[in-house]
Amino acid sequence: MNIPIIKPNIDRYVDSVKGELVRILKSNMVTNGEKVKALESEICKKFNFANTVALSSCTSGLILGMKELELNSKEIILPSFTFCATAHAASWNNCKLKFVDIEEDTLTIDPEKVKEAITKETKAIIGVHMYGNPCNIKELVKIANDNNLKLIFDAAHAFGSKYEGKYIGGFGDFEVFSCSPTKLFCTIEGGIFTTNNIELSNKMKTSRNYGSPPDYNCETIGLNARMTEINAAIGLEIFKDLDRIIENRNQQAKLYFKELKGIDGIKFQKIRENCSSTYKDFSIFIEEDILGFNRNSLASYLQKKGISTKYYFYPPIHKMQVYKDHNNIKLPITETMSKNVLSLPIYNEFDENVTMTVCEEIKKHINES
Ligand SMILES: Cc1ncc(COP(=O)(O)O)c(C=O)c1O
Structure with missing residues (x-):
């Protein structure tokens, strides 16, 4: 048996996209072209965004x-329970990082902890919509406005x-x-x-292109951070399929809930009220004192059965060697969650057999322990 944690399922689009890819290659216009603009415009239309880059x-x-x-170089508040890139991006800006804890049920940044962490030096907050579950946006917007912080x-x-009926963005x-x-x-x-800020959007369009306007008289120190035409063409094809993909992932999550919800010792992330998640990941929380085994032992058991899982996210950022100046801070919920959370296989395509097999193997491990 081989059940990977992730399957990008890009192969589904080979036939529908290949003509476009050939056309782009033959045109020799592989960057700064129409496909990137089209993707930006389609996303704005569907999600009702003001600007997209x-x-x-x-x-x-x-x-x-x-x-x-x-x-x-400014002080910025962020969660530690996230992927390294959240903190790395702030570190590339020489920001002073202030890690705060998350809410135990939603696994998103705790607004109360954000309030406690604000100092005169604080300039921004970063929220992470964990696994697709929106943060407490209303409360974070209020805190940012009250304290004149970027969000x-x-x-x-x-x-x-x-979030409350509106697409994230x-x-x-x-x-x-x-x-x-x-x-x-x-x-x-x-x-x-x-x-929503057109000026910021325009700056980003320059920044992704080395900070260089068409006359090469650079306005800012940018990067080469462009999306290519090939990537945008693939994106346009998959974007047409987005509703079906999100529905499929939600169906898998529903089946995981149905099969595992009665088990004492397994807990789930709470999706915020009036919100929906994409289920970029589906993660369970293992209570060792009830089940008699820990997250790592379940992961090894599943791996032996050919089922891959991930520790999203372990170690938490404040415990990473590269963030050694933060290793001694205490974030109890983050630390508990990252030791006990296990992300299970979930795909854009829904295969009931896969989800059922994962659940059956989890139940077997419980019965054998
Ligand atoms: C929370 C979070 N932020 C940022 C990133 C970085 O995304 P990318 O690989 O597109 O740079 C990831 C990637 O998984 C992520 O999980």
């Missing part, structure tokens, strides 16, 4: 966005998630989504930046 990755969007908000959302997981100073192969909307590699 397609990039080479979510990480480059976070780095450049923070730079354009002039956060260089950034690392929306890497949340392309297509909804346009809530903070900016959001950035990831389109890498582990994400449900994949452009092979890529990132989508969105903001």
